[in-house]
Amino acid sequence: MFRRKKALKTEDTHIKQLADIVGPKEVLFHKEDLISYESDGFTIHSHMPKAVVFPKNTEEVAAVVKYCADHDLPFLARGAGTGLSGGAIPLNGEVIISLVKMKRLLHVDLENRQAVVEPGYVNLKLTHSISDKGYYYAPDPSSQYCCTIGGNVAENAGGAHCLKYGVTTNHILGLEVVTPAGDIIEIGREGIADVPGYDLLGLITGSEGTLGIVTKITVRILKNPEEKQTVLAYFDRVEDGSRAVSDIVSRGIVPAALEMMDKIAIEGVEAAAFPVGHPKDIEALLLIEVDGISAGIEEQIDDILDVCKKRNVRSVKVAQDEKERAKWWANRKTGFGAMGAISPDYLVQDGVIPRSTLPQVLQKINEVSQETGLRIANIFHAGDGNLHPLILFDARVPGETEKALEAGSKCLQACADAGGSITGEHGVGIEKREEMRFVFTDQEIQAQTDVREVFNPHYLLNAGKLFPSSGRCAEIKAEQKKAASE
Ligand SMILES: Cc1cc2nc3c(=O)[nH]c(=O)nc-3n(C[C@H](O)[C@H](O)[C@H](O)COP(=O)(O)OP(=O)(O)OC[C@H]3O[C@@H](n4cnc5c(N)ncnc54)[C@H](O)[C@@H]3O)c2cc1C
Structure with missing residues (x-):
């Protein structure tokens, strides 16, 4: 009720029009409401948006985008705002289109091993929703308990288990996208391995929200591995730990995950919420996980233990049960935030x-x-x-x-x-x-900004991101034009 009253009290025509599209409760425009949207995980930089809107479906996203495009208003998409490179920061006072209310799991198709989600669906929820059926979603950014799959597509997110299974782009089968002009397009085809024409799926995935707004995602889901084993190894020298990493891979083992932390990182994780009791005087640790069918797992573990021994490991152990494994992973996955325990x-x-x-x-x-x-x-x-x-x-x-x-x-x-x-x-x-x-050379950057211009010619969607200052690109363009006319 309070929000509705505030939303109606504005003389700003754009805000009123946006409220007409998404509903008055779904627009924020007061300074005190906008402060949380000034920044994302890259907190060094911040800028005030013009407004934040919360569409509930693709048609509303398209209508907001069309309105912005017709009225020359800069705009950008936002998921959970956990991005670490400033992609969701409204540098130009954008209208932020928040996708967090589009958060439904639309369809699970076990036969074809795929699921369809809205962009605001939280990454880890997908695995939680299908694990009882024996399936999971592989890309596992450490922020997976809160980041959105739409944000993962935009950033082509990776994670600890992407070594064996690939990053987000390897798990995206289809997208619905609202173009910067407000059109709704489908890219890829559910259940079809390849489609003719340019690989727009590959282009949009990882384009950091500069080519369109993703409103529906078809992802690949995988069958749970039969078995998992996890190893924790402590080293007195970083170099030995690093060499062990290469040795493991060169023995032909492809671990599901192969993570490393150095001494300062260990100081942080041990001072934070999920300590494991790592020795404080080691220089490096490796967390190694192998998974797959049960046959062969023991041999891989033996090989890994042998490599660690040859690389002068101080001590090494295999997780005894799921509880111990989960403890090690919680310690690793909260590693970034743990730095807050040892540094302002x-x-x-x-x-x-x-x-x-x-x-x-x-x-x-x-x-x-x-x-x-x-x-x-x-x-x-x-x-x-x-x-x-x-x-x-x-x-x-x-x-x-x-x-x-x-x-x-x-x-x-x-x-x-x-x-x-x-x-x-x-x-x-x-x-x-x-x-x-x-x-990249200037010409290589130009080739990429040319692509952006095809999708985003008026440069209203997420301007100022991804490429060096547009000034330089404009300079190159002017030079090329001049050369062409001579
Ligand atoms: C503690 C911590 C750990 C992290 N660990 C990892 C990790 O292991 N691996 C990893 O890859 N990343 C990691 N990240 C970074 C971040 O979580 C990922 O980049 C994630 O994909 C961002 O998702 P989001 O929903 O928060 O997106 P946001 O931060 O909201 O947005 C990120 C970018 O995507 C665009 N965008 C968002 N939604 C859409 C959409 N629907 N359509 C088009 N563009 C969109 C935005 O405009 C912006 O440019 C970590 C972050 C934190 C804070």
Whole structure:
């Protein structure tokens, strides 16, 4: 009742029109209501939106988008707001289209091993909803207890178990998308392996909300593995832990997950909500999980124990039961937030490297820490070379935020120099726009921004994200035009 009264008390025509589309209770526009939408998981940056709307179905999303497009209002989509690269930050005072009220599981088709969800459906709920039937949804970002599958599609999210099973894009079979002009299109076909034409499914997945708004998702679901075994190994030297990672994979084992934490990370997780009792004086730990049919699992575990021994492991154990396994995973999966127990602020970075370069890149990150005087913890998906340097800082100290950002950029430069890339799963957003130049030439960036222009010609949807400043791209375009006319 209170909200309805507030919504009607505005002279802003746009707000009134938006309220006509979604209903007056489904629009926020007062400053005190908008504050939570100023930022996402990349809290270093914030900006006020014009309004937040909560459509309840695809038609309402399309009508809001059409209204924004017709009235030159910038807009963007938002899921749970857990993104770590600033993708949902309304840089241009956007109308935020929140998908959290579109949160239904629409259909489960066990015969064809697929499920259809609305974009606001929370990742972990899907596995919870189908586990009694013996199925699960594989992509498992550590934020899976609250992030949305729509946000996962936009970021092409990964997770601990993506080493063996692939990231989000490998599990998306079809999408319904509202284009930036407000049209509703279907991409992919339920139950059909391939469709003719361009691979728009691959293009939209990972496009960070710059090409359209996803309103329905068909995902692949998998049968629960017959057996799982989990190993925890402690090392006195980071290098031994890193070498063990490569050795395990080169023995032909593809673990479901192969995670690593260094000493500072261990200090954090042990000081936070889910301590395991890891020794405080070890330099690194590995959490390794193998799964599949029961036959062969024991041999894989024996092989892993042998590798660890050869790499001077201090101690290693296999989880005795599901309770112990769950405890280890809770400790690992809450690792980012655990940094709050040992530092007032932290910046999560996200680079990718060839697995074999792990020791030298970790050494480089250590040098960045010494140069900047900031502690850097490392928690990462070691098996697929996806590093997460966590830069600890205190935003209250003048200049330290800038120093943290600089340290983050240097870590990404180290990843790029090692033949890797600047993001494995968290996206570019606004955080890593300039770092795109570490891995792409101007022409390669231009090829990508040309694609964006086809979908998003007026640049109203999520502008200012993903690519270096549009100024530079505009410059390149002007140069190309000039060259063409000469
Ligand atoms: C503690 C923590 C741990 C994390 N661990 C992981 C991890 O292991 N792996 C990983 O990949 N990520 C991880 N993340 C990052 C984040 O959770 C993921 O990027 C997730 O996919 C974001 O989902 P969301 O619903 O919060 O999206 P939001 O943050 O709301 O949005 C992210 C981007 O997607 C766009 N978007 C959202 N919904 C839609 C839609 N329906 N259509 C089009 N565009 C849309 C937004 O515009 C924005 O650009 C972690 C984050 C935190 C805070």
